[in-house]
Amino acid sequence: MSSGSNSGGLMSSAGLVRYFDNEDRNAISMSPKTVLAFCVLFGVFVQVLSLTVA
Known part of the structure; x- marks a missing residue:
């Protein structure tokens, strides 16, 4: 991977942790x-x- 690409793993889960x-x-x-x-x-x-019913 190049240093400029964003894999999105940690950053995408950080919002959910903040939300919950x-x-x-x-x-x-x-x-x-x-x-x-x-x-x-x-x-x-x-x-x-x-x-009682049966």
Whole structure:
């Protein structure tokens, strides 16, 4: 490669790192424990519903 050409590898990924590094203040933030608890409760609800309907 010549010294003037740009391969684009590192420079193209630098923008994505900057984009995903910023946190939006208007975004909803939930702790992982809350998400896990919701998933477990939803799974139990589906199981109970399938037992009562079927």
